[in-house]
Amino acid sequence: MNQEYFAVELSGSINLGLPLSDIATVAQIEQKDICIVPGVAPFWYGVANFKGSLLWILDSDRFLNLETNKDRPSETLTAVVLTQEIEGNQRRIALVVQQLKGILTVESGKLKPLVNSVASALQNSCTATFATEDQDTYILNSTAFLRQLHQQSTLVSV
Numbered sequence: 567m568n569q570e571y572f573a574v575e576l577s578g579s580i581n582l583g584l585p586l587s588d589i590a591t592v593a594q595i596e597q598k599d600i601c602i603v604p605g606v607a608p609f610w611y612g613v614a615n616f617k618g619s620l621l622w623i624l625d626s627d628r629f630l631n632l633e634t635n636k637d638r639p640s641e642t643l644t645a646v647v648l649t650q651e652i653e654g655n656q657r658r659i660a661l662v663v664q665q666l667k668g669i670l671t672v673e674s675g676k677l678k679p680l681v682n683s684v685a686s687a688l689q690n691s692c693t694a695t696f697a698t699e700d701q702d703t704y705i706l707n708s709t710a711f712l713r714q715l716h717q718q719s720t721l722v723s724v
Contacts, residue, residue: 567674571696573667573703574646577627580688581703583670583696584661588708590647593660595623597641607719611643611662621647623660629715630687650708657712670703672696677705690714 571583595614600623602612609629613620623645626632645660677694691711692704 568671569674571670571672571703571705572646573670574661574663575665575667576630576632577664578632579701580630580632581667581698581701582663582692583672583703583705584646584648585706585708586669588648588650590649590658592666593645593647595643595645595660595662597643610719614660616647616660621658621660624662624715626661626663629718630691648708648712650712652709652712652716657716659712659715670696670698672705680704 570586572586572589573581573583575581593616595616597611600612600614603610606612609625611623611625613622615621623643643662644664644666645662646666647658647660649656649658651657677696679694680689680692681695688704691706691714693707693710694705695702696705697703
């Protein structure tokens with residue numbers, strides 16, 4: 567059975583495959599349009615008005631503890647808006663990425679389990695890897711990712 571993912575690149579040349587069914591849209595967000603929220607976890611850029619409602623903007627590199635070589639983020643951020651219903655609540659966040667790679671179609675049998683040497687933040691958020699021609703792509707488990715994000719955000723703000 568084939569599954570489709572939207573591939574993105576994060577800092578440190580980490581490729582992430584996001585389930586296509588969980589992608590709401592891709593957006594360009596201006597830094598000046600993001601409102602910093604005091605007292606929240608440092609992996610949040612803040613919130614922005616997106617199509618008439620508030621959208622939380624996630625610094626994915628910081629949340630996943632990735633090596634980053636950026637001194638200052640660019641004025642315009644590229645983000646993939648993930649949406650998922652968890653326990654009756656609609657969750658929606660903008661995951662900031664370095665680069666959009668495109669759609670991947672993967673046969674289920676070609677997915678490999680994660681190895682123990684993968685960073686713990688990726689292990690908690692991803693279910694498998696898929697080898698492409700140039701490197702591995704980590705397959706995101708959107709439900710686990712959003713639950714982990716919610717839990718870590720709640721612990722900080724309490």
